[in-house]
Amino acid sequence: MKNSFRIVVASIALALPFFASAQTATTQTLHIGDPAPPLAVGQWLKGNPIPQYLSSEAYVVVFWSTWSPAFMNVMQHLNEIEAKYSDHIRIVAVSVFEDNAAKPIGFVNHFADKMDFSVAVDQVPATSKHGLDGTMAVTWLEASQQQGVPIAFIVDHSGKIAWIGSPFGNSIDDPLRKIIDNSWDSASYATEFSSKQDRDKATSDIVTKMTLAINASDWDGALKLSDELIPYDKAAAAGARYLTMLRKGDYDAAYAYAKQLADGPFAKDAAAVFSLGWITINPVEPYKKTNYELGVALAKQAVELSYHKSAEMLDLLAWAYYQKKDKENAISTEKEALAVARDDQKFKLEQSLKTFGG
DSSP states (O other): OOHHHHHHHHHHHHHHHHHHHOOOOOOOOOOTTSBOOOOOEEEEEESOOOOSOOTTOEEEEEEEOTTOTTHHHHHHHHHHHHHHSTTTEEEEEEEOSOSOTHHHHHHHHHHGGGOOSEEEEEOOOTTOSSSTTOHHIIIIIITTTOOSSSEEEEEOTTSBEEEEEOOSTTTTHHHHHHHHTTOOOHHHHHHHHHHHHHHHHHHHHHHHHHHHHHHTTOHHHHHHHHHHTTTTOHHHHHHHHHHHHHHHTOHHHHHHHHHHHHHTTTTTOHHHHHHHHHHHHOSSSOOSSOOHHHHHHHHHHHHHHTTTOOHHHHHHHHHHHHHTTOHHHHHHHHHHHHHHOOHHHHHHHHHHHHHHTO
16 A cells, blocks of 8 residues: 555544544654653553663553554454564553544453553543643654554664564564564664655655644635645555545545546556545545445445455445445455455454444
8 A cells, every 4th residue: 555645644544533633743863773752651541661771672662542443453463463572672662643542442451452562542631632742742742743543663672773664464574573683774764764764754844734724614624735745655645635525525536536546547556546536525524415326436446456354445335325325235245354364454344343233
């Protein structure tokens, strides 16, 4: 999947309530090779506290939020990593960006038996209404220019940040293995990551301005800002424009635009069509006028482009059917997704299947 496309769309779609209430600022920076900030959490919900980093262990620090369902996909893989490297690492999952401190506590109480790793919540000021100003959020995420969750940091045996990236599937496996056996090339990765940070910072600044414009119903301003994303990722720019049109309520033009993209420049791009499909069906917060026929069509296109081998694409199609009130096809498609899913994907798919009535 194209990470920039997904990050941009997720940032705009999910961060609206947070950016509306506050903007944080810090002069701190965090780069590859820097000493890892302390684990200054507000409360340990599971596992033993970690007062300091030990040279005998590496640490995987994963940030997540209850409002982002993606963490459900990550939990099983973290369990697998914990089982494989239990003598070499400690895994800590820290909940951030929460507008209600009780939510992560309830989440962990419910899923404690599915978490074989330590879990904590950010240290947030009592007056905070959004969680953006938590100590961990500021010193880790904001300092390293990371806004999307879940996101993982690996702290090596010297207590320094060795890697930052997605905790999904195989993304984290190779760097973690090399960090544990001391074969990781931190210098080369630091150069690569610095360049990525520069690109992400530019994109993030545009997304922040765009989110504020959407909150202010400044639709022309938001659309102009979406065009500023074009030099960084044309698919991300198109997705941001599509989402803005839907937020504006310009439904007919928006759905025509999405179809034009899917039939034209993105006709063979499974990742871009997939994201257009999720924006279209929007199961978390449906639009006043949702085109479920288009949602199903886009999902089918993504599934075909991925040769029915992507559980993620099939899951989208299942949700599109479900949103369209076609439970029979939703159930059969989700079962097809489970048949090709990685182990770390299966728990979330099983939960979706239960939602569909299967």
